[in-house]
Amino acid sequence: MSGRSGRPWTKGEPISSEPRYRSIAADLAEKIRAGHYAPGDALPAQRDLSHSYGVTLMTLRQALRHLSDEGLIVQQAGKGTYVSPPHLAYRLGSLRSLADDLRDQGHEVHTRVLDSSLRRPPSAVAVQLGAPALRLERVREFAGRAAVHQVSWVRKPFGNRLRAVDFTTKSLYAALADAGVAVARAAETIRPDVLDETLAGHLRAAVGTPVFVSDRTTYSLDDTLVVVDRAVILGEMMEIRAARAATGLSLTWSGSQP
Template sequence: MQIADILRDRILQGAYRPNQQMPSESELMRAFDVSRITARQALGTLQNEGLVFRIHGKGTYVSRPRAFQDLGSLQGFGTSMRQMGYDTHSKVLSLRSVAPPKHVRERMACGERVVELRRLRFLNRAPISLDVSYLPSEIGGRVAKADLANRDVFSVLENDCQIMLGHADLRMCSLLATEELCKVLGVEEGAPILFIERVIHTSAGEPLEYEELYYRGDAFQFRVRVERHASGAR
């Protein structure tokens, strides 16, 4: 615990910078004259606190401060991050017409074909999320003409397509990184992933877009403010 306290202070004071490699177990053994198990436990404590992360075969690194997005408002990722001073952009991985998967048909009104958009989102030039969106063919075709590297789909829908958005239904859970997510997000296999399934509705209440969002669990978090409203007398 004493070694963990010392290393924690160094991280928080900036002696070890984000993404910098930490001293190895062997280096900690020599520096503090302790056993390997003690050095390993110290690094494990910091990993459990989210201050460091391990890459198998390479070592332990300082985690980046986690950016966050407020789930209390329906706002595009790019718009939200730029308002907080982050540099953000997207890379379109694929944009194609597909038959809607069964789970997409169950959650939004669509015909025999939908537009599937797969984007890799970047935050300060580092990959932060994989976003998969499904839109009705006609609307998706109009969205496809926009600058999706620098604009949110929400902005395109409201400004270019003149469709006012109303609310979103979402479900959130944690997943382990698959081979595909490891490749595009630069994480190790089995790393924690924040998964959001989101259905965007128009102001008239019609389901318009279905999204699957996969965020790096070590670099991003969501926040929401919950109010306690007084209920009637009991």
């Protein structure tokens, strides 16, 4: 006996009204959530997957598009299909170190220190902090990937107290607190951008990859500017969250200037 399409089917075999690609997507999603495929892992090649599920490449690709729309996988042209990495939450309402904030969310964060030295800052920073200042350059890694490149300039009187600190294990804010510097407030702007050639190697990502750029200035209790900081964050690794309240966080949106 055959169906209307003319294709044979076995007597008594249940016929599902669900499109085949949806059942494949559901099966792959279950495997991802169960940890069979871990964050950052490559899925088998499309031809291997289509063979294992007994479907055409077209059907398999429909399933992968469905998973991509759900944010479970990332397809990279010419490279393959990967399980999406977990996302860090950048909390706008917290006044604390980025690394401390991420660890508080349960992420295992590794820090590579690229530079810790007294230098003359760029002119825009020197106007604010004076010169020289402590330049602290770090790369933050989690889930086996570089996610954040950060350069912090610390005003010299405070920076001198931090020369011997091991910043692979201690955050800048914690080091300042240990040195007797109480952080009172910070001002921050975050804007979208793309990764440039200078930082592409540090973050092991292609030039032009979408990023967030955070510029933060941090002040002590007597309103002395202590730190000028810039963090470049891979867009695919981070989501930004804000808790809003009537008397809490204030967000100001502004368009780019021509």
